[in-house]
Amino acid sequence: MAEGKKFGTFEGVFTPSILTILGVIMYMRLGWVVGNAGLLGAIIIIVLAHVIAVTTGLSVSSIATDKKIGAGGIYYVLSRSMGIPIGGSIGIALYVGTSLSIALYLIGFAESFNDYFGFGTAINDIRLTGTLALVSLTILALISTSLALKTQFLILSAIIISLIAIFFGTSNFEPQTVQLLAPEHAVSMEVVFAIFFPAVTGFTAGIAMSGDLKDPKSSIPKGTLMAIGVGLVVYISLAVFLANKVNSEVLISDYNILMKIALFSPAVVAGIWGATLSSAIGGILGGPRILQAMSIDKITPKIFGKGNGKNNEPVNALLLVFIIAQAGILIGELDVIARVVSMFYLTAYGFINISYFLESWANPDFQPSFKIKRWIGLLGFMACFGVMFKLDTLAMMGALIVIGGLYFWLQRKEVKLQTNDVWQSVWENVVNKGLKKIDDQEVEKSNWNPNIILFSGQSDHQSYLLQLGKTVSGRTGIVTNFKLILDTSNLQPLKKSEQIVKSEEFKELGIFGRQIKVSNIYDGITTIASAFGFSGVEPNTIMMGWPKGLENSKEYSKMTQTLLYLDYNLLYLDFDKKAKFGNYDTVDFWWRETDSKNAEMMLNIARFIIASPRWNNTSIRVLFVNNNNVDKALIHAKIYKLVEDLRVNVEIIIINNAVEQKPFYNLIEEKSKATGLTIIGIPNYQIEKQAEFVLRTNHLFETIGSTLLVKASNNFNVLDLDFVNR
CATH class of the missing domain: 1.20.1740.10 (Amino acid/polyamine transporter I)
Incomplete structure (x- = not known):
């Protein structure tokens, strides 16, 4: 024409x-x-x-x-x-x-x-x-x-x-x-x-x-x-x-x-x-x-x-x-x-x-x-x-x-x-300038700004781990879920475009999805933890399901050592398939004298949980185990000062354990059987004692509902929970 x-x-x-x-x-x-x-x-x-x-x-x-x-x-x-x-x-x-x-x-x-x-x-x-x-x-x-x-x-x-x-x-x-x-x-x-x-x-x-x-x-x-x-x-x-x-x-x-x-x-x-x-x-x-x-x-x-x-x-x-x-x-x-x-x-x-x-x-x-x-x-x-x-x-x-x-x-x-x-160019420019601004700031010990690497695995209850991961990341936190594809034959890696995973659930929750091939699951996790991220939004938290049946795994122990060495915050969820999270209305935080850094991390998690619409009617209890017969009023006053910034009704329970000296996990079994989510700090222990710790924890999980174990990095402040020398 x-x-x-x-x-x-x-x-x-x-x-x-x-x-x-x-x-x-x-x-x-x-x-x-x-x-x-x-x-x-x-x-x-x-x-x-x-x-x-x-x-x-x-x-x-x-x-x-x-x-x-x-x-x-x-x-x-x-x-x-x-x-x-x-x-x-x-x-x-x-x-x-x-x-x-x-x-x-x-x-x-x-x-x-x-x-x-x-x-x-x-x-x-x-x-x-x-x-x-x-x-x-x-x-x-x-x-x-x-x-x-x-x-x-x-x-x-x-x-x-x-x-x-x-x-x-x-x-x-x-x-x-x-x-x-x-x-x-x-x-x-x-x-x-x-x-x-x-x-x-x-x-x-x-x-x-x-x-x-x-x-x-x-x-x-x-x-x-x-x-x-x-x-x-x-x-x-x-x-x-x-x-x-x-x-x-x-x-x-x-x-x-x-x-x-x-x-x-x-x-x-x-x-x-x-x-x-x-x-x-x-x-x-x-x-x-x-x-x-x-x-x-x-x-x-x-x-x-x-x-x-x-x-x-x-x-x-x-x-x-x-x-x-x-x-x-x-x-x-x-x-x-x-x-x-x-x-x-x-x-x-x-x-x-x-x-x-x-x-x-x-x-x-x-x-x-x-x-x-x-x-x-x-x-x-x-x-x-x-x-x-x-x-x-x-x-x-x-x-x-x-x-x-x-x-x-x-x-x-x-x-x-x-x-x-x-x-698209506008957002790229804003992100670029924002990352440079964040990267120029010195890292300080301050409130937790979570950037979570999540390994949710493939199971019927995966969505609950995704939901909790997004909840504890807060409104501005970043969650990236990794799917690990086991390939022991050392085939070619996935193309960059194939590594991006998109789904309606990820979109709804605001979670980024990625998948990679690995020849070993534990090596794959440590590789991702070591290399993933970039300046300004470096990942600071690893979250995954609780490792039942891996108490004697040397590979798992090595992976845990690496994550601790990299100074990540660690979150492990043991999900109760029957009780789930109950009615999303009760959360227990268990503290002890040795939970100095874990306690501050729990407080940050509490802030994000109560800000989530799903948990907006939650009752929070802070349970402190008093093993040294310290005056309860003194402990209560100190803990109240720590939790008052949450601006919600927090019940503080002091458990006197100086006489009976019940094991910590036994007390949790007694008090938190019907709790929707129980949050416990992981104590410092020698890695060779990991198998013992996992076995005892497995036994605890058989008697209580869904539980989140936390291990804080060195970026968190030490909260003074030792009342013995006062």
Whole structure:
């Protein structure tokens, strides 16, 4: 198929943009702006409005020279940089806004046209003229986009002639002195700004034609910035001219002053009609292309993605634009429509600016040929939303609610493209800088910030170990579950992509999953413990199931020695398959004089447990075994001081054991039979006595419910639980 006609910078970008910029506001409201704000105030308003236009124009121009720009204008730019949900939500809003703006332009044309020829100016008369104009322009666009664009050259000529007629005209209303500041009883500057601002929102008309350009990467920056620049010069020049030629009272009261001072008034009338019609043509040409691009990306129904002819003209999308524009003409409530449309445009411009800022800050692959300072995008973003807040907070909230709803709908729809969006780069950049910040800090003995390596194994109760692992890691802790695949034949290791394990349970709990091949389970655990992790988030805790039946295993003993040498916190869970964790309502902490570091670790675990929704109604008991007949009140006071920071009701139980000297595990059997989770510290012992310790512990587990054994690393502080020498 032969490629259709493509347009250059002047015809495809500059002309539709400048014709939308030099519109009804310039002819019908600029004098009113100067009269109310004074010359200096008017210039400030014009410059402030153009800050948004210039920053957005610069931002979109920079993005356009980095990425391949396809059909769809702003939608295409946003969807390829910030992702489909944001690009699509802004694209839909901008499409509706563009369609409704056609109604605004044509009703403005109808009012001027009917008044000039003496036709009726009632609402139905305006609707009739506006409808006829809409039908005519739609037919023109259906016949040929090229013809519609060439028609804009005639309109541009009419505008230029009208400006010449104005600047060479004479005035009978010259002021004695130029009014530099706002006169008394003038409209507030905020209202004046709100009336003027739509004048600078038309520069994206050329961007919407991106799919019909010969070289969009070159044409969009040149054409857009040229249009904004010319518009700025014209508006400031005309403001200075009016302030010197017409007194403020006349400027405020007479909207048609330009026709009265012009050298040839019909030229101004032609300019007004040309401005309104050209703006409408810009919407009729640009709006359908936004919808067509979104339909191609499967955001909107695919019927609107179909085009006709060698140029793939978006006929179906154009017909929908016609329907929306006609609805706007028939509704007739243009004040309400106008402020909502303005908010949609400002929102789109704001997201263009933040898109550029995030791309340039976070994306290492962002290499535009048109380079600007990063802060320009941030300035434009803040200016857009600052102006929206000042102009109409209610309309701003309405626009954001609509766009937010579209965003979440597209997220759920899970539309995906074969392209990366900037958010991945943003998160990577944030993580990178965060890790460097954390790594620069000196390691101190402080509250536990858990980073857990979890070996949950494969069993029916694996999910409980996963749940508890996430619970004791807290809200910000990291849990990585490793699946060890035993392969004694020394085959090739798994590919990096195959080592990542994803499941719904991992996703729900916020656990990372990995799997590797190992020739020996215990060697695999020590290798992972020795090598896994990176600066800033080094693993500090190993968690696994309790090793029943391994009391005589030399490999297990060697692994334990290595983990202790590496100074990990160790967590071993013996899970009661029958009782599970009970009703998640009771936790016992067992302390003894030798549990100095384990006790502080238990306190940290307690903080995380009570913060978990599953354990939020938990009753915690701290049971201390008093083997030396120390005064119970003294022990109670010391323990109370340690646990009061938990800010929950903790029951402290002192068990006097000086006379009976019952074994520690026997006391646990008596007191914690019905406890949902019992937490016990692992004492210091010689590794050769490990078998004895495991056997005694196995016996204990036969008589109580689920139990977590903890062994704290040297990073924990020593809590003084020795009351003998006081």
